[in-house]
Amino acid sequence: MIALVVNTKNEIRRVEYDPPHYEVIREAVGGHYELVRPRGLEEPYCMMALVSGLALGLPLNPLGCYLYGTLDHGHPIVGDIMILKLGYCAGEPDTVGMTDEEAQQLGDKFVKISSGIVHWMEKGGNPA
Numbered sequence: 001m002i003a004l005v006v007n008t009k010n011e012i013r014r015v016e017y018d019p020p021h022y023e024v025i026r027e028a029v030g031g032h033y034e035l036v037r038p039r040g041l042e043e044p045y046c047m048m049a050l051v052s053g054l055a056l057g058l059p060l061n062p063l064g065c066y067l068y069g070t071l072d073h074g075h076p077i078v079g080d081i082m083i084l085k086l087g088y089c090a091g092e093p094d095t096v097g098m099t100d101e102e103a104q105q106l107g108d109k110f111v112k113i114s115s116g117i118v119h120w121m122e123k124g125g126n127p128a
Helices: 022-029 062-068 100-113
Strands: 002-006 011-016 033-036 045-050 081-089 092-096
Touching: 002 022, 002 100, 011 100, 022 033, 022 045, 022 081, 045 062
Parallel strands: none
Antiparallel strands: 002 011, 002 081, 033 045, 045 081, 081 092
């Protein structure tokens, strides 16, 4: 399964994982997270964000703020975010991984809508 992580430096990376994914999400965002369904992210995708990010003084996540509509309502997204797909697991609503093609298309869309400010990281962790 694949998810996308976007850090506060506008770098996108893929995360491959096997279910269950809860620890993977906690590690990616830095702790206890919440599911956010931003209006700037089409279904079936969702965003996971750190619950205590503001209290910890984490930096803004520009893409997360854009997707969430922070300019409209003033509530920011801070820290790293994870993008997952909503679906069903064992017949129950849950977050599921994306295909490689879905992850590539969504990441490329983020690069395009940001005019290249958001960018892919190379596998070694260095900006592309």
